[in-house]
Amino acid sequence: MTTFYRVFSVSEKRVWNKEIDAFLEENNVGLDALDVVDESEQDDLDAVPVSLVFADESGREVASLVYDAVEDSEILRDEIKEFQSIADEMAPGANRAWVKERLAKTVGCYVFELNESAYEDGNWDAIATLAEWIRSQTDGIEQYDGGVITNENGAIVLAGADDDFDDVDEFVGEEDDEEDDDETMWTGSKVALRAGDAWVEKTIETDADFAKFLDGNV
Numbered sequence: 411m412t413t414f415y416r417v418f419s420v421s422e423k424r425v426w427n428k429e430i431d432a433f434l435e436e437n438n439v440g441l442d443a444l445d446v447v448d449e450s451e452q453d454d455l456d457a458v459p460v461s462l463v464f465a466d467e468s469g470r471e472v473a474s475l476v477y478d479a480v481e482d483s484e485i486l487r488d489e490i491k492e493f494q495s496i497a498d499e500m501a502p503g504a505n506r507a508w509v510k511e512r513l514a515k516t517v518g519c520y521v522f523e524l525n526e527s528a529y530e531d532g533n534w535d536a537i538a539t540l541a542e543w544i545r546s547q548t549d550g551i552e553q554y555d556g557g558v559i560t561n562e563n564g565a566i567v568l569a570g571a572d573d574d575f576d577d578v579d580e581f582v583g584e585e586d587d588e589e590d591d592d593e594t595m596w597t598g599s600k601v602a603l604r605a606g607d608a609w610v611e612k613t614i615e616t617d618a619d620f621a622k623f624l625d626g627n628v
Contacts, residue, residue, distance in 0.1 A: 413555045415522040419548035420515045472528040500568040502626040565602035
C-alpha cells in the first residue's frame with residue numbers, strides 16, 4: 411500500500427537537493443539522496459531535480475520526494491480542500507480552525523511517497539527527521555496518512571478518533587507486547603491546544619493523556 415508523508419509550507423523558501431544533501435550528511439541521518447532530473451535535462455549538470463529518491467545504508471530505496479507549488483498544481487489545490495474537509499472530522503475541535511486557515515495559506519507541499527522499507531530498520535525515524543527539518547525551515551505543518559497533523563512547532567494538533575488508528579502500527583512500527591498498559595503509541599509526543607493566539611503544549615505519557623487531548627484538554 412502506498413502511503414504519503416507531507417509537509418505543507420507557507421513559506422516561499424524552498425529547500426531542495428543541495429540543502430537536503432547537506433542536512434543529511436551533517437546530521438548523519440542515515441539516508442542518501444539521489445537526484446532525478448527531467449529526461450530532457452539529463453546532460454545538464456546544473457539541472458534542478460524534479461524529485462529526490464532516498465536510499466538507506468543498505469542501499470534500499472525507502473522513499474521519494476517531490477515538491478509541488480500551489481500556483482502550478484491543480485491537484486495540490488484540490489488536495490488542500492480535501493484536507494480542510496478531513497480536518498472537520500478530526501479532534502480536538504478547538505484546533506480545526508487554525509489548521510484549516512494554515513492549509514489555506516499553503517504555497518507549496520513536500521510529498522514523501524513511502525516504500526515498505528520506510529518502516530524497517532529505523533528508516534521511519536530517518537524520514538521523520540528529514541520531514542521535521544523541512545517543516546522547521548519552511549514554517550510548515552506535517553501530515554501523514556493514517557496519522558496526525560502537527561503545528562509549526564511539530565506538536566500534534568489534530569488526530570482522528572481512536573478507531574481511526576486500528577492500523578497505525580504499519581506506519582510507526584508494532585508496539586512491544588510487554589509495553590505498560592498505561593503507555594500509548596504516542597508516549598513522549600508533544601500535543602498542543604490552541605488558546606487565543608498561542609499554543610498550550612503537553613507531553614503525552616498515557617492513553618488517558620491522549621484521550622484528554624482529543625477532548626480539548628491538556
